[in-house]
Amino acid sequence: MMKQSKFHVSVATILAMLFSGSAHAATSPQPVFLKVTPSVIPMGTFYAGARLQVEGHVPVGSEVVVVVRGEDVHEVFNKVGRVGPIWVNTGKVSISGIPSLLMIFSTKPIATCLARPQIDRYQLDATAVKMQIKFTPRESGGDPVADDFLKLKMGQGSYRLAVGDIRTADAFEDDLPFKLDIAWPKSAPPGTYEVRAYACRHGEIGPTFAVPLQVVEVGFPAMIAALARERPATYGIISIMVAVIAGFGIDFLTTCIFKRKVSAH
Numbered sequence: 562m563m564k565q566s567k568f569h570v571s572v573a574t575i576l577a578m579l580f581s582g583s584a585h586a587a588t589s590p591q592p593v594f595l596k597v598t599p600s601v602i603p604m605g606t607f608y609a610g611a612r613l614q615v616e617g618h619v620p621v622g623s624e625v626v627v628v629v630r631g632e633d634v635h636e637v638f639n640k641v642g643r644v645g646p647i648w649v650n651t652g653k654v655s656i657s658g659i660p661s662l663l664m665i666f667s668t669k670p671i672a673t674c675l676a677r678p679q680i681d682r683y684q685l686d687a688t689a690v691k692m693q694i695k696f697t698p699r700e701s702g703g704d705p706v707a708d709d710f711l712k713l714k715m716g717q718g719s720y721r722l723a724v725g726d727i728r729t730a731d732a733f734e735d736d737l738p739f740k741l742d743i744a745w746p747k748s749a750p751p752g753t754y755e756v757r758a759y760a761c762r763h764g765e766i767g768p769t770f771a772v773p774l775q776v777v778e779v780g781f782p783a784m785i786a787a788l789a790r791e792r793p794a795t796y797g798i799i800s801i802m803v804a805v806i807a808g809f810g811i812d813f814l815t816t817c818i819f820k821r822k823v824s825a826h
Contacts, residue, residue, distance in 0.1 A: 592768055592770070593618070593619050593620075593758050593759075593760050593768045593769060593770035594736075594770065595615070595616075595617040595756070595757075595758045595771070595772055596615070596616050596617055596772070597613065597614070597615050597756050597772050597774055598613070598614045598616075599611075599613070600772070600773075600774060600775065601774075601775045601776075601777060602745060602774070602775070602776045602777070603777060603778075603779045604751060604776060604777065604778045604779065605779050608747070609747055610744060610746060610747040611745040612742065612743070612744060612745065613742070613743040613745045613774075614740070614741070614742055614743075615627055615740070615741040615743065615758075616738070616739065616740045616741070617738070617739060617758055617770070618733075618736040618737055618738045618739065619736070619737050619739065619758065619760035619768070620735060620736070620737065620760055620762075620767070620768065621732045621736065621737050622737075622762060623737060623760035623761055623762050623767065624667065624668045624669050624674040624760075624762070625667065625668045625727050625729065625737075625739045625758065625759070625760065625761070626665065626666070626667045626668075626671070626674065626675075626685065626758070626759040626761055626766075627665075627666045627667075627727060627741055627756065627757070627758050627759075628663070628664070628665050628666075628683075628685070628755075628756075628757050628759070629662065629663070629664040629743065629754060629755070629756050629774070630660045630662065630663055630754065630755050630757070631660045631661035631662035631663070631749070631750075631752060631754050632660065632661055632752055632753065632754075633657070633658065633659065633660055633661075634657075634659065634660070634661045635655065635656070635657040636655075636656050636657075636659075637653055637654070637655050637656075638653065638654050638656065638710070639652075639653060639654075640652045640653060640654045640706075654696060654697070654698075654706060655696070655697035655698075656694060656695070656696060656710060657694075657695045657697070658693045658694055658695040659690065659693065659694055659710075661719065661749070661750060661752065662719050662720070662746070662749050662754065663684075663690065663714075663719070663721075664720070664721040664723070664743065665685055665686070665721070665722050665723070666723045666724075666726045666727050666741055666743075667723075667724055667727065668724075668725070668727045668729060668739075669724065670724050671685050671686050671722075671724075672686070674761045674764075675761055675764055675766065676764040676765070679764065679765060679766050683759070683766065686722065687711055687722065690711065690720075691704070691707040691708075691711070694707050694710065717746070717748050718746035718747075718748055718749075719746060719748055719749065726741055726742075727739050727740070727741045728740050728741070739758075749776060750776070751776050751777055751778050752776055753773055753774070753775055753776075754773070754774040754775075754776065755771050755772075755773060755774070756771065756772050756773075757769055757770070757771035758770055758771075
């Protein structure tokens with residue numbers, strides 16, 4: 562009897578472990594899948610931007626946020642102020658703590674997907690980005706300068722906040738497929754970028770997944786960049802020669818065009 566009792570206890574224990582494992586698997590969040598095509602963007606002689614396709618899936622019931630972020634940079638801008646009736650440069654403002662490129666896409670407005678602390682933590686809207694900007698000198702900062710900086714970056718295409726560009730398909734089992742087409746800005750410099758997908762539920766960020774994106778110079782632009790980096794003196798001489806030749810060429814064409822117009826008249 563004792564052996565039979567121990568046998569029943571062992572079976573009950575094993576079944577309890579199996580059921581608890583199944584319940585845990587059912588309640589644990591599903592992973593996020595992400596794919597970026599192409600994974601490398603070449604910048605050749607006739608480069609004019611590119612098209613980028615992002616696709617993947619998140620757990621069913623999630624809102625999707627996709628963020629493309631560049632490396633942090635340090636930039637210097639002229640500060641303009643009014644002196645009497647005219648506007649003049651009154652100094653320089655150094656700005657840091659900001660990415661070279663920031664594009665945020667979401668299925669719904671960020672404020673309806675996430676609570677404010679989550680938005681600030683992951684820098685997912687303009688207000689959160691402004692909080693991270695560092696000014697030098699400090700007294701040159703403030704909302705007006707930060708607002709002007711963001712307007713400049715958005716005008717250049719380096720910063721973008723878009724709602725509704727992400728398309729979702731019918732759910733497959735526990736996965737919600739999504740797809741996003743991005744016009745890669747021509748102004749984005751060569752470097753390594755991160756493309757990250759967030760699954761958002763109940764005001765919180767759940768599973769995330771990131772893949773790298775490389776933007777590289779190839780062909781003639783790569784040769785010029787290498788020359789400027791490794792032999793700056795030679796690069797300077799060649800630049801001057803090209804500018805002089807271009808100047809004479811434009812002058813020659815202008816002379817020919819105006820002579821023809823005068824003769825025809």
